[in-house]
Amino acid sequence: xxxxxxxxxxxxxxxxxxxxxxxxxxxxxxxxxxxxxxxxxxxxxxxxxxxxxxxxxxxxxxxxxxxxxxxxxxxxxxxxxxxxxxxxxxxxx
Numbered sequence: 276x277x278x279x280x281x282x283x284x285x286x287x288x289x290x291x292x293x294x295x296x297x298x299x300x301x302x303x304x305x306x307x308x309x310x311x312x313x314x315x316x317x318x319x320x321x322x323x324x325x326x327x328x329x330x331x332x333x334x335x336x337x338x339x340x341x342x343x344x345x346x347x348x349x350x351x352x353x354x355x356x357x358x359x360x361x362x363x364x365x366x367x368x
Contacts, residue, residue, distance in 0.1 A: 280306045280307075281303075281305050281306050282305060282306060282307050282308075282309060283295065283298065283305040283307070283308040283309060284309055285309045285310060285311040285312075285342070286311070287311045287312070288311075290308075290311060291311075291324070291327075291328050292327065292328050292330075292333040292334055295308045295334070295337060295339070296333075296334075296337070299336070299337055306338065307338045307339070307340050308334075308337050308338065308339045308340070309339075309340050309342060310328055310329060310339055310340065310341045310342060311328070311342070312342045312343070312344040313325050313328075313329065313341055313342065313343050313344065313354060314344045314345065315343075315345055315347075315350045315353075315354065319347075319349075319350050319353060321354070329341055341354075341355075343355060
């Protein structure tokens with residue numbers, strides 16, 4: 276049988292960490308779960324709901340992929356420091 280990879284697509288306001296964990300426990304687990312867009316506010320902060328949604332303790336045993344939506348490079352790298360990158364290729368240092 277062919278190996279296939281299955282991803283769980285997000286639905287804003289519906290597929291939070293509680294939904295992902297319930298689905299993972301009750302149905303065929305997905306290979307990865309995309310988290311709805313994280314959108315920092317004008318001060319570069321996430322809402323309480325968004326912070327809860329990405330906490331490691333709320334996603335144990337799941338391969339989750341956060342999606343960051345911002346037009347500010349510094350905010351992007353603030354929320355994904357594990358990339359090890361210091362700038363976007365072609366962008367300003």
